[in-house]
Amino acid sequence: MLANNFIIHQQARQYQWSGDCFLSIKSFYNGSAKYRVQQREYTVNENNYLILNDCTKYNLTIDNISPIESFCIFFTPEFVCQIVSELNSSEEQLLDFSIKRAEGLKLLERNYLHGGQVSKILFHGRQLSKFNMSEIEKEEFYCTLLNSIIFQNSDSLKEILILRKRT
DSSP states (O other), X not given: OOTTOEEEEEEEXXXXXXXXXXXXXEEEESSXXXXXXXXXXXXXXXXXXXXXXXXXXXXXXXXXXXXXXXXXXXXXXXXXXXXXXHHTSOHHHHHTTOOOOOOOOOOOOEEEESOSHHHHHHHHHHHHHTTOOOHHHHHHHHHHHHHHHHHHXXXXXXXXXXXXXXX
């Protein structure tokens, strides 16, 4: 089920990249990275992480005096569809292997402050990644992280609806 998800866990003082990729979560430690997404700019550092959707075009710039650590996770569209399909299926459908096929997922693209369940899973994955995770550990990490991101996104959407009703 890994479906070619991947992790970039490296260090760099300077780096630039432009393009698009899979649904991803970007985190950086011991410095900051700058992302430009359309007309928006995001600074990502040890206090936050950034979530970008599949096919979002962006520019990444790292320009620091000392090396910073990147820990970025990329989820393939097939993997995302599988997880979303499982979340939207009943227990009976899961047991009968008659899962309804879901199409993609669009999340709120923004910086999120560290502190919740997603952060805990990121920190744990970052530690595991330093010691070469087994395939089973990677699969569990990807599934747990994506599920937490989806639930967090659902909570964020609820908060937005509540705020809109107040105005």
